[in-house]
Amino acid sequence: MTFLKTGGCQCGEIRYEINCEPTVVYACHCTECQRQSGSALGMAAVIPAEHFRLTRGAPKSFPRTGESGRTMSCWFCPTCGTRIHHSPAGLAQNCNLKPGTLDDTSWLRPTVHVWTRSAQPWTVIPEGVMVCETQPKDRSWLTRREPS
Numbered sequence: 756m757t758f759l760k761t762g763g764c765q766c767g768e769i770r771y772e773i774n775c776e777p778t779v780v781y782a783c784h785c786t787e788c789q790r791q792s793g794s795a796l797g798m799a800a801v802i803p804a805e806h807f808r809l810t811r812g813a814p815k816s817f818p819r820t821g822e823s824g825r826t827m828s829c830w831f832c833p834t835c836g837t838r839i840h841h842s843p844a845g846l847a848q849n850c851n852l853k854p855g856t857l858d859d860t861s862w863l864r865p866t867v868h869v870w871t872r873s874a875q876p877w878t879v880i881p882e883g884v885m886v887c888e889t890q891p892k893d894r895s896w897l898t899r900r901e902p903s
């Protein structure tokens with residue numbers, strides 16, 4: 756069965772599709788993700804860039820430098836401002852999709868929780884997931900793919 760999921764921004768100007776399962780879906784509790792989402796945490800689905808395809812519209816980007824000193828490009832709809840994805844610095848092969856923009860989000864299960872140091876005190880981290888108080892030094896979990 757071929758994997759195909761579609762998504763887009765709030766106003767509908769940006770539409771995209773992904774045609775492979777994420778390498779990993781993670782939840783980030785850092786204060787930047789809290790600010791960006793206006794919420795308690797951010798989620799990302801790591802997709803190899805060649806499996807992410809824009810089907811409508813042209814997102815804009817701005818550069819943001821993280822605590823690590825690395826600069827990433829953050830892509831958003833120029834009309835409604837919905838963040839679509841970011842391109843992590845030094846990992847250009849990855850598209851870190853904001854998976855809440857998918858049309859169907861029911862299948863998303865974060866298996867990694869990072870920056871739990873700044874998680875809201877009422878957040879419950881499920882058992883059986885990988886947890887890191889900050890950012891794992893080793894970034895291999897962002898690129899490791901299970902053989903399929």
Ligand SMILES: [Zn+2]
Nearest residue numbers: 764766832835
């Ligand atoms: Zn939009």
Ligand SMILES: [Zn+2]
Nearest residue numbers: 783784785788
């Ligand atoms: Zn974050």
